[in-house]
Amino acid sequence: MALLTHLLACIFGTGSWMAINGVWVELPLLVNHLPEGWYLPSYLIIIIQLANVGPLFITLMHKWKPRMLSEVPVVCVVVSLGAAACFLLAFLWNYTTLVAGKPHSTAFFILAFFLSLVDCTSSVTFLPFMVRLHPQYIPTFFIGEGLSGLIPALFALAQGAGVSSCVNVTIPNNNPTATGATLGNVTVEEVHFLMKTQYSPANFSSQVFFIILSAMMFSCLAAFFFLNRLPKVWELSAQNLCASSITLNSIQKLPVDGQSPIELGVFTNYPVDGQMASPTKEVDKGDPEKATYSRAQFAFIYFVVAWVNSLTNGILPSVQSYSCLPYSNMAYHLAATLSAMANPLACTIATFLPSRSLSILGTLALAGTAFGVYNMAMAAMSPCPLLQHSAWGDAIIVMCWVLFTGTLSYVKVMMGVILRSHSHSALVWYGAVEQLGSLLGALLMFPLVNIYSLFKSADFCSFQCPA
Known part of the structure; x- marks a missing residue:
């Protein structure tokens, strides 16, 4: 039964950021x-921030009206909304x-907002619900949360999208804006040839991809349903299993007045009477995690948190x-999917x-920033970045995006x-600064x-960069 609970907790965790990660890798x-x-992408970033x-x-309601x-x-409504929005997105994404x-993707933006609302709200609803279960299931939940970025990326790779080629298109000289014209009775002198990008079809459509995402969200809803209705005997049996594997180091010395072990909290690593028992002073003294920091060090930590999140979530x-499309659509596809996979890998x-060395973390933050600077420089040079028609250019831009996401996610x-x-x-302030x-x-x-349109776009095949 404990193994089944672990599986349900993992599936439940995958629903935390599954939807918006799926939309991102499908871009x-x-x-x-x-x-x-x-x-x-810039529109989607703003929508995600508005969903906060x-x-x-939820936070204000818990503070002022906790009952x-x-x-x-709340979790039931949030997950149901995410599953329904994913399902509707499969049929309305191109409306x-x-x-x-001017034409705009209003349906896509509205549904993306609801998906972002679900995922952002999961940060303050999913974990408080998991507190109802035994602490041994919390790490499993976080594993599922990491898979919420990995699974959509794997489906995007299986989709096989992004393969493109340059083909000749015949254009009449008297109508240079026409596309797809045929020669017919027109002489060769009356036409000219233009290179256009032609995309190979994906292994399955975006509609199928979003249906798969909606199925994953429905599985998250089902996992929540069963977790919420677990018989109490499951949790009791799990606690008894944990209690049976106690070592001598986890037992406190009993006083001579006959006080019971339960009143003292015999097991220092597991709940007693619904609350976490306090560790002994000897454990606190030897705990390497209990480090103290000066105000300057705290200012440095929060500055790094704000800087890293501004780069990875906004800029x-x-x-x-x-930065990627001037190389090829395949480079964009790989950069989006592999960088999404780099996040759970870094976790x-x-x-x-x-x-926990601040010097090492600061060095990693600088390294990640350097990768980000290269990505930003290639975006500023669009549509003619460095090594544009070279396989090295494609490999370097993909590698920089993966290393950028991976290093800063670790930080x-x-x-x-x-x-x-x-x-x-301190953790509350971390969320606020983030x-x-x-x-x-x-x-x-x-x-x-x-x-201000500081970044320029152009067709990969038709645009001729200056020598």
Whole structure:
């Protein structure tokens, strides 16, 4: 029964960021079909930041009206909304309407907002629900949360999209804007040839991809349903199993007045009477995680948190299409999917190879920033970046995006671990600074990309870069 509970907790965790991660790795296909084109990532970044009204509302309600919101119905509504929005997205993602005289992907943006609302709100609803279960299931939940980025990336790779080739298109000289014209009775002198990009069909469509995502969200809803209705005997049996594997180091010395072990909290690593027993002073003294930091060190930690999140959640994702598409659609596809896979991989590395050294984390933050600078430079040079028609150019831009995401994800995880070991309020401020950095990065890039048009797009095949 404990193994089944672990499986349910893992599936439940996959629903935390599954939807919006799936939309993000599908962008290399969507930018070729939706009217926003290369502007699409910057719009999506703003939508994700606007969806933070969800966790803000939940947090304020818990503070001012704690009895009005119960965790179980809130989680049920959130997951159901995500599953329904994913299913509707499969059929409405390419539906456009005229806004200010121009076609826009209104259905895609509205549904993407609800998906972002679900995923952002999961940060303040899923984990409080998991507290109802035994602590041994919490790591399993985080494993599922990491898989929420890995699974959509694997499906995107299986989709096999992004293969493109340059083909000759015949254009009549008297109508240079026409496309797809045939020679017919027109002489060769009356036509000219133009290179156009032709995309190979994917192994399955975006509609199928979004249906798969909706199935994953429905499985998350089913896992939540069964977790919420677990018989109490399952949890009791799990606690008894943990209690049977106690070592001598986990037992406290009994007093002579006959006080019971339960009153003292015999097991220092497991709950007693519904609460976590306090460790002994000897354990606290030898705990390497209980490090103290000066105000300057705390300022450095929070600055790094804000800087890293502004890069990974606001600044660089807004220009990913400009940095990758000039090389090829395949480069964009691989950069989006492999960088999404780098996030859970970095979290796994942080679990087995943690480092709380601020100097090492600062060095990694600088290295990740350097990779981001290269990505930003290639976006600024669009549509003629370095090594454009070379396989090395494709490999370097993909590698830089993967290393950028991986190194900074590791830094974010370890900064969270450091602040978590310090105090609860420090972790709360970590979340606030994280969202502030993401918001500032998104607000900075949106006008630069969509209003001032500092980044240029062009067809890979037809645009001729100056020698």
